Amino acid sequence: MENYFQMNLDIRQINAFSNLGLAHIGDGVYELLCRSYLCAQGEHTVGQLHKDTVQLVKAPTQAKLAEKILPELTEEELSFYRRGKNAHVHAVPKGATAAEYAKATGLEALLGALYLAGRTERINQLFHKMMEM
Numbered sequence: 001m002e003n004y005f006q007m008n009l010d011i012r013q014i015n016a017f018s019n020l021g022l023a024h025i026g027d028g029v030y031e032l033l034c035r036s037y038l039c040a041q042g043e044h045t046v047g048q049l050h051k052d053t054v055q056l057v058k059a060p061t062q063a064k065l066a067e068k069i070l071p072e073l074t075e076e077e078l079s080f081y082r083r084g085k086n087a088h089v090h091a092v093p094k095g096a097t098a099a100e101y102a103k104a105t106g107l108e109a110l111l112g113a114l115y116l117a118g119r120t121e122r123i124n125q126l127f128h129k130m131m132e133m
Contacts, residue, residue: 084109
C-alpha cells in the first residue's frame with residue numbers, strides 16, 4: 001500500500017509531473033506547514049487561525065518568502081522552482097501581480113517536488129528559513 005504521508009519517488013517519476021501538478025501538491029504541503037506553524041504558536045481562535053493562514057498562503061506573501069530562500073537552494077531545487085515560476089497559468093488572482101503569482105507557483109512546485117522525493121527534512125529547513133523574522 002502506498003504511503004501518501006511519506007512519498008519517495010525518484011527524479012524520473014517527479015519529472016513526469018507537470019509544472020502545475022507539482023505546484024498543486026506543493027500548495028497543499030505549504031498550507032499544512034502554515035497551519036501547523038500557526039497552531040504551534042499557541043492558542044488562537046479558529047477564526048484567527050484562518051485569517052493568519054490566509055495571510056501566509058496568499059501569493060504576495062509566498063513570493064516574499066520564496067525570495068528569502070532562493071540563496072539557500074541547490075541547483076536541482078532551483079530547477080524545480082523555475083519550472084513552477086515559468087508555468088503557464090491562465091489566471092492570476094486579484095490582489096497579486098503576475099510576478100508575485102509566478103514566484104508563489106515556483107515555491108509551491110519546489111515544495112511539491114521535495115515532498116514527492118520524501119525530502120521532508122529539507123522542506124522543514126526551508127520553511128524554518130521562510131518563517132525567520
